Amino acid sequence: MNVHDEMSENEVLRAASKSLSALPMASPPDVDAIMASGRARRIRRRSGVAGLSVAAAGTALALGLTGVFGSAPGTIRTMSFTIASNANGTATLTINPKVLLDAAALQSDLRQYGIPAVVTSGSFCSSGFGPAGFSQVVRVYPVPGPRRHILPPGVHATFTINPAAMPAGAELSFGIFRFSSGEQQTYLMLVNKNSYTCSSTAPSQLPGSGGEVEFRPR
């Protein structure tokens, strides 16, 4: 490897570092909680108690951290999605790409977090260009491309939704399509509550404020 290649590699790594470092990370949990968990582990180990498995301990710790970060109204976990409230009033929706979304359950559960939504399976509801402000209401992680983003295997689509930023008279429209190939696509945009139409055809392109995420099965 010559000097030029070495520098190029470093440049690439610097660019990757810069982008990855810009990803927001959770603040560290209370070190006392971490040490308490570690202490309990040490005691169990010394006493020879085979009680909690590694996995169970991890789950218990995770539950404890949920309390630390604040979680009202808590976390809802289903086969196809998880919704968790964040301390700043937003809610984070994570979709399991391998399980078809339960539209009715998602719509009902989103409302528990103060997020008005119309969720449809096999159709998509839209209202023209829709109300403005999509980017203030929803952030998609990983960031989709300008029109379509194909998620790599094993990466989960996450939507951080801010209900406080929802324009008056608007709600979120989720349209879920499952194709014979196994691919699941979710289309998302803001619509006017009292003025939208639904189509059973997956849109080839979303007008203006929409986002689109395509799930590719592993």
Place this chain on the structure above:
Amino acid sequence: MSSQQTEFAAFFQASWEPCLRTVVVVVGSAQLAEDQVAEAFARAWASWPKVRRHPAPRAWVVRTALNAGASWWRQRRRELPLADHDLTVSGGLDGGLDAGLLTAIWRLPRRQREVIALRIFLDLDNATIARQLGIEAGTVRMHLSRGVTALRHELTPAKNMEAGNERPR
């Protein structure tokens, strides 16, 4: 607070973010990574006399977090055999990110992501990465080279044009 507690607390505060970023890159889920890293730090405190003497304690935490994730994962699969990814990810994205590059990173094979993340966030050399991953240093170089080549493709639009806009997988 004892001197060991003070020492661990300082290590934890300084190491939480780089360890978390490393694990996020590997597992692709912020919430899962948080759980795994928190669990790993708890284990680190449980074994602090050993971990504090480790040549790369942050790498120990990352390795433990990833191993804990595997255990956590297997347990979850037993509990919910149909729901193998009911995970929560918190946080959104701020501006100024290179979305294409991030996508390219997550498209890399897991081993390449591990090597790159350990290099970027823990500043480990190839030999240390190799010891942590249980592979040869030459294999680390190979994964790093392949990963960088794939990312370079994303960073150089001219090459993309020549290749018909195909992105490496």
